[in-house]
Amino acid sequence: MAGFFKSLIQRFTKPDIDWDDLEASLIAGDLGPKLALQIVSDLQAQQRKLHGADIVQVARDHVRKILPESVPHLTPFADGRPKVLLIVGVNGVGKTTSTAKLAHLLQHAGHKVVLAAADTFRAAAVEQLQVWSQRLDAPLVKGPPNSDPAAVCFEGYEMAVKTGASFLLCDTAGRLHTKHNLMEEMKKIHRVLGRKDPTSPHEIILVVDATTGSNALQQAREFHKAIPLTGLIVTKLDGSGKGGVLVPIQQELKVPTRFIGLGEKVEDFQAFDSKRFVDELL
Amino acid sequence: MFSLLQEKLEDAFRKLRGTAKISESNIADAMKDIRMALLEADVDFTVTKDLIKAVTETAQGEDVLRTVNPGQMIVKIFHDELVKLLGGGATELDLSPPQRILMVGLNGAGKTTTSAKLASWLKKQGKRPLLIALDLYRPAAITQLQVLGQQLGVPVCVPPAGETDPVKATRAALKWLDEQGGGVAIFDTAGRQEVDDELLTQLKQVRDLVQPSETLLVADAATGQQAVAVASKFNETVTLSGLVMTKLDGDARGGALLSMRQVTGCPVKFIGVGEKVEQLEVFHPDRMAQRILGMGDIVTLVEKA
Numbered sequence: 185m186a187g188f189f190k191s192l193i194q195r196f197t198k199p200d201i202d203w204d205d206l207e208a209s210l211i212a213g214d215l216g217p218k219l220a221l222q223i224v225s226d227l228q229a230q231q232r233k234l235h236g237a238d239i240v241q242v243a244r245d246h247v248r249k250i251l252p253e254s255v256p257h258l259t260p261f262a263d264g265r266p267k268v269l270l271i272v273g274v275n276g277v278g279k280t281t282s283t284a285k286l287a288h289l290l291q292h293a294g295h296k297v298v299l300a301a302a303d304t305f306r307a308a309a310v311e312q313l314q315v316w317s318q319r320l321d322a323p324l325v326k327g328p329p330n331s332d333p334a335a336v337c338f339e340g341y342e343m344a345v346k347t348g349a350s351f352l353l354c355d356t357a358g359r360l361h362t363k364h365n366l367m368e369e370m371k372k373i374h375r376v377l378g379r380k381d382p383t384s385p386h387e388i389i390l391v392v393d394a395t396t397g398s399n400a401l402q403q404a405r406e407f408h409k410a411i412p413l414t415g416l417i418v419t420k421l422d423g424s425g426k427g428g429v430l431v432p433i434q435q436e437l438k439v440p441t442r443f444i445g446l447g448e449k450v451e452d453f454q455a456f457d458s459k460r461f462v463d464e465l466l
Numbered sequence: 467m468f469s470l471l472q473e474k475l476e477d478a479f480r481k482l483r484g485t486a487k488i489s490e491s492n493i494a495d496a497m498k499d500i501r502m503a504l505l506e507a508d509v510d511f512t513v514t515k516d517l518i519k520a521v522t523e524t525a526q527g528e529d530v531l532r533t534v535n536p537g538q539m540i541v542k543i544f545h546d547e548l549v550k551l552l553g554g555g556a557t558e559l560d561l562s563p564p565q566r567i568l569m570v571g572l573n574g575a576g577k578t579t580t581s582a583k584l585a586s587w588l589k590k591q592g593k594r595p596l597l598i599a600l601d602l603y604r605p606a607a608i609t610q611l612q613v614l615g616q617q618l619g620v621p622v623c624v625p626p627a628g629e630t631d632p633v634k635a636t637r638a639a640l641k642w643l644d645e646q647g648g649g650v651a652i653f654d655t656a657g658r659q660e661v662d663d664e665l666l667t668q669l670k671q672v673r674d675l676v677q678p679s680e681t682l683l684v685a686d687a688a689t690g691q692q693a694v695a696v697a698s699k700f701n702e703t704v705t706l707s708g709l710v711m712t713k714l715d716g717d718a719r720g721g722a723l724l725s726m727r728q729v730t731g732c733p734v735k736f737i738g739v740g741e742k743v744e745q746l747e748v749f750h751p752d753r754m755a756q757r758i759l760g761m762g763d764i765v766t767l768v769e770k771a
């Protein structure tokens with residue numbers, strides 16, 4: 185969907201716009217049916233001849249209004265308590281890689297980080313995070329295969345306190361939002377972390393793959409229903425997916441995109457910039 | 467989403483049924499709803515347009531307006547058209563010599579897991595599967611395949627320590643294969659984005675060395691509108707022979723499969739329905755069509771009628 189809005193300019197050149205076609209192409213851009221309808225009715229209400237550029241203008245304005253201008257930064261607690269980040273999402277979206285990227289970013293800002301390998305299920309998931317922990321020189325807490333992921337996070341908290349780390353990053357196993365038992369397991373992690381510090385986990389970040397279509401909104405709905413999300417990481421924006429779905433997620437659930445992933449290396453990671461997203465990516 | 471779609475289609479359907487005299491414009495209204503449903507199921511924009519056109523023509527040709535139940539009839543035509551697009555009956559895996567299967571796809575699609583699933587499936591067929599690790603990039607990708615191979619009791623070829631060039635690793639693997647005295651070799655490659663020319667060229671070099679009998683594109687059921695670009699680029703680069711759709715145990719409708727099928731002409735060989743190695747199934751176009759349309763019950767109903 186590279187330059188998705190620009191493609192609209194080329195397609196809708198004639199002043200007599202096929203409204204159904206426009207609505208369908210907005211949906212095809214992963215902006216979701218609700219927003220697509222709003223954009224179309226807004227355009228229809230304008231009593232003048234419209235061109236492709238007008239469409240893009242109106243669409244961009246709508247998206248701008250939905251996305252917050254800035255999002256909160258990740259700052260450590262002043263009292264020295266570790267800030268706990270729980271990284272969740274469906275299978276293969278980029279949770280483990282994003283956990284490493286976040287750790288790198290925080291270390292770069294001068295903070296001490298502890299990693300918890302709470303995916304005790306998938307083959308070599310622990311080893312994967314372990315490789316990152318070695319490369320980043322960040323301590324890692326792990327448990328035996330198929331052990332309780334909540335216990336790993338609990339131990340991670342203790343390790344963070346002991347080593348005086350400002351952040352604990354918990355990488356969890358991939359789970360489809362339709363799997364009841366796995367969603368319950370995640371709620372348990374959430375509960376158990378709360379025993380150490382009632383406000384923990386302080387950030388619950390859902391990782392979403394930019395290649396995902398309409399299902400991403402459904403994923404966000406279900407995860408948000410299970411545990412309150414505080415932000416999104418949209419990954420694989422170096423591919424052809426442009427992450428249009430983060431707009432309906434913000435619109436419906438008010439969960440802001442915090443970071444974006446742009447490759448497989450730790451540096452391929454940025455804080456989300458809504459202005460750039462609207463002006464360039466979309 | 468599932469129930470929402472179903473409701474929408476049933477609505478369109480009811481609208482049609484409720485009208486005493488069904489006109490062409492009624493049909494056009496229903497088509498609009500169905501188009502939206504297909505788009506929401508991640509069917510490609512152009513594929514959707516073509517599909518609607520084809521169905522509208524068939525509907526006119528068969529004089530749907532005169533049938534007792536035009537709504538059901540249209541649904542049935544849609545379903546049949548989808549089944550046709552998805553490729554008719556189930557297709558077998560090509561296991562002719564050199565019995566080599568190359569797994570390719572985007573990052574995190576499920577290649578490594580599906581490699582192990584295929585090995586398990588082949589074993590059950592009385593074949594001798596062999597797993598070959600060619601992902602030198604993702605941390606612990608080799609260990610992942612080793613662990614899975616161990617669980618299954620299937621030999622795993624790992625690249626020489628410190629090797630970073632997948633082409634060299636492929637040469638070493640082919641030597642290893644020669645020593646194995648036969649078997650079906652499954653090559654697990656690193657994930658890559660279809661816009662990354664460097665990594666695609668590398669994949670092509672691996673392919674040219676392996677000369678696989680099957681090159682399978684592994685794709686996530688939740689893939690959106692990029693499906694066409696992804697499938698056509700992989701097909702151009704390594705000439706695909708089949709598709710595998712993973713994570714169909716979730717609620718993604720999998721409309722991307724239609725686009726991938728259309729653009730590559732390759733049959734769908736398997737579907738993944740879970741994280742465990744035995745959760746691999748043979749593909750049924752009719753079930754998939756019903757899933758994409760979100761109207762399983764209606765179709766069964768029409769068939770009974």
Ligand SMILES: Nc1nc2c(ncn2[C@@H]2O[C@H](COP(=O)(O)OP(=O)(O)OP(=O)(O)O)[C@@H](O)[C@H]2O)c(=O)[nH]1
Nearest residue numbers: 275276277278279280281358420445446447573574
């Ligand atoms: N191109 C690209 N690849 C990425 C990005 N983020 C992650 N990946 C790749 O996506 C694949 C899956 O990443 P993981 O971090 O293992 O994903 P995960 O969500 O932890 O997967 P599970 O734990 O198995 O559910 C790997 O090949 C990563 O290198 C990104 O921003 N761009």
Ligand SMILES: Nc1nc2c(ncn2[C@@H]2O[C@H](COP(=O)(O)OP(=O)(O)OP(=O)(O)O)[C@@H](O)[C@H]2O)c(=O)[nH]1
Nearest residue numbers: 275276573574575576577578579657713738739740
């Ligand atoms: N629920 C479900 N999960 C699956 C299925 N197939 C694979 N997975 C999961 O998807 C995630 C990614 O799978 P991998 O096999 O590591 O994917 P990959 O394509 O090899 O990833 P890269 O090598 O990093 O590109 C893992 O968490 C798998 O357990 C499936 O059919 N259903």
Ligand SMILES: [Mg+2]
Nearest residue numbers: 279280303309
């Ligand atoms: Mg992981």
Ligand SMILES: [Mg+2]
Nearest residue numbers: 577578601607
């Ligand atoms: Mg892999």
